[in-house]
Amino acid sequence: MRERSHHDMGGLPAGPVDRHEHDYAEWERRVDAMCVLVGNKKLVSVDQRRRNIEQLPPEVYDQTAYYEKWVLSLGESLIQRGLITTEELARKMAEVQNRVRG
């Protein structure tokens, strides 16, 4: 068993931190809003979402942006809570993909 979880990287050698501010994309705002909503309704805690982010496979963790991690963990949390099923999520994702492809 590994002692240090992949996300727990405090103190490891790393490059400088990019401190530039940037505008949020519309999808990022939506993900943020959904997380606040399910939090306010006491459906999904921030701790449950953090746990799901921390359990992303290391290569996924490294390759995804901040809000990509949020949306992955939100979907997982909603499934764990029984609010949506994996089948419903898959169906919706296929639907959106088809819409985007036109």
Next chain:
Amino acid sequence: MSEARYRPGERVRVMKAYPLGHVRTPYYIRGHTGTIERVCGAFPNPEELAQMRDGLPPQPLYRVRFLQKDVWPDYRGSAKDVLEVEIFQHWLEPA
């Protein structure tokens, strides 16, 4: 609410534990000894909240002060520099 076991000024050691699941105690501080700076209050246990339980009773949370030179073997700043980490009571033992 669980009783606060430590008071400001007391020396504590962070447990050297490596549980699975969501914990708020960073890896780099485990096993180190510091001083209670303040009692922050008591909060539902995030390790339990992460598992979709209520985390009650609330667990005391402390701000613990460590010397930077104690935490990082190659620290080059002042020997008085400190690092403060907020740590829940169940991660601490008397030092």
